[in-house]
Amino acid sequence: MNEVLISGAGVAGPALAYWLARNGFRPTVVERSAGARSSGNPVDVRGPALPVARAMGIMPRLREVATRATRMRILSGTGKPVATLRLPAGKGDEVEVPRTDLAGVLYEAAREHAEFLFDDTITALDQDEHGVDVTFEHAPPRRFDLLIGADGVHSTVRRLAFGPERKFVRPAGLFVATMPLGEPPEHPHDLLVSSTPGRLVSIHPSRGDALVAFVFRSSIVDFDHRNPVQHKQIVTDAYADLGWRVPELLARVADTTDLYFDAVSVVDLPSWSTGRVVLLGDAASCVSLLGDGSSFAIAGAHTLATALADGGGLARYETVHRARVRPKQRGINRSAAMLVPKTRLGLATRNLAARVWPGL
Ligand SMILES: Cc1cc2nc3c(=O)[nH]c(=O)nc-3n(C[C@H](O)[C@H](O)[C@H](O)COP(=O)(O)OP(=O)(O)OC[C@H]3O[C@@H](n4cnc5c(N)ncnc54)[C@H](O)[C@@H]3O)c2cc1C
Structure with missing residues (x-):
């Protein structure tokens, strides 16, 4: 052979x-x-x-x-600091x-x-x-x-x-969209994560452009894998009412030619x-x-x-x-609940755990 x-x-x-x-x-x-x-x-x-x-x-x-991300800063939907976690990457090899x-x-x-x-x-x-x-x-x-x-x-x-x-292939109930920010990160060691029930948006530091991710729960059952216009609309609809840097990030979603979108499966x-x-x-x-x-x-x-x-x-x-x-x-299911809690109570519990156990 x-x-x-x-x-x-x-x-x-x-x-x-x-x-x-x-x-x-x-x-x-x-x-x-x-x-x-x-x-x-x-x-x-x-x-x-x-x-x-x-x-x-x-x-x-x-x-x-x-x-060079060494810590994750969890923020509220309006950008208020909630907790800071140490990231394993950067430790050892x-x-x-x-x-x-x-x-x-x-x-x-x-x-x-x-x-x-x-x-x-x-x-x-x-x-x-x-x-x-x-x-x-x-x-x-x-x-x-x-x-x-x-x-x-x-x-x-x-x-x-x-x-x-x-x-x-079994959908896990989450969707993910990623794209380059189009500019370097403001904080080269900080992964910024703004969380609200059922949604998160993150800005991840990288050597060049920072990397943006939207991870969210949605009841969408069908979408066309090859239709970026539809993907942009789904992301925009899911985040339209959020604050922090979200309006600016959605404007970048509209302009990008490099949006990855899929169901988490x-x-x-x-x-x-x-x-x-x-x-x-x-x-x-x-x-x-x-x-x-x-x-x-x-x-x-x-x-x-x-x-x-x-x-x-x-x-x-x-x-x-x-x-x-x-x-x-x-x-x-446990990982999904930690990453994107569905409810306010779930989010508060996750954030409390993050505050008392920063190595989480
Ligand atoms: C948003 C997101 C975040 C993630 N975060 C993490 C993380 O933090 N840590 C982690 O460990 N993993 C993470 N993963 C998962 C990780 O990216 C994948 O598990 C990993 O890339 C799997 O590698 P693979 O080679 O099996 O598949 P892929 O990396 O997907 O590679 C498959 C390749 O096959 C090619 N291909 C597809 N169809 C065909 C075809 N018909 N003919 C020829 N080529 C084809 C594709 O173009 C691609 O190059 C993440 C994934 C996503 C989507």
Whole structure:
């Protein structure tokens, strides 16, 4: 089993390509985007991802691009200080980096060891006992020994090999929109979070532009993934009555060409492989912004490559990696309630907990 196709060059894809190549496989990575992705929301490299990142030699590069947020200042809806929390990133080796930069650093590490096909996607696959025949939108059809779907929460590989998204993707009741602020942060070490029941808006420091996030509860059941005009309207309607810097931020939403918008979702499948097709990262087990998705993507890539190389196989990958992801997925409602409390009472309780326990 030598020729492996990986769909997706986000976080999991390049990490897997690197470790497969180190173990004697020949990886090819197909990525739908033509270049760097938007949605540079900050993500963490910590826990089980740290030994993997150290072994890849990428820690110095990650530190170069890391955000410098060391504390979170919780504000009321009008911008009044409510509590200040210490952030774990910045302690020890843990780093927080914009997702686009993390993907870029992993790509830098993997690019000499794998073939990358950008601006392309798989359109069909057909597997038998010995391999998978893959059709691409642009590249000629090819046969691979193994196909890995590392193409995120809306995975094409999962749809083609396992079935429609609605079978495996469960909305967590929250929506998220992110965009660059368009200017550097006013406070380079402070993550500012203004909370009201059912809504938060944050300004996150980064090396360049600060990063803005809107996370909110909504009863919307349907939206068009590819319609930025609709996304802007949904965010604007959800925040129209709020104070602090929200009116200014909504004006920036109206002007931006770089708004990421999605439902926060949990991905859960009874099995992560079918024949010679395997899922990794958010495609297999998304916990979105409520977990350690990027760290799990890196750790899972290493576990999968090692299991394939040393004969542990897909069963071992699944056993080891599910044990990491399961507790986060089980705790998703609690995490959502902490992040965006639904009611005034829930918000007051969360804020009180933050005041008495700043390491929260
Ligand atoms: C707002 C937000 C905040 C977050 N905050 C955190 C955090 O603080 N900490 C944390 O650890 N995690 C966080 N996450 C989660 C983290 O970003 C993901 O878990 C992580 O990026 C998963 O990596 P992945 O490689 O599986 O998927 P992705 O990073 O989504 O990469 C998937 C790749 O596949 C590509 N692709 C999609 N479809 C196709 C196709 N058909 N063909 C080819 N390529 C395709 C995409 O373009 C993309 O490059 C957050 C997520 C969001 C949305």
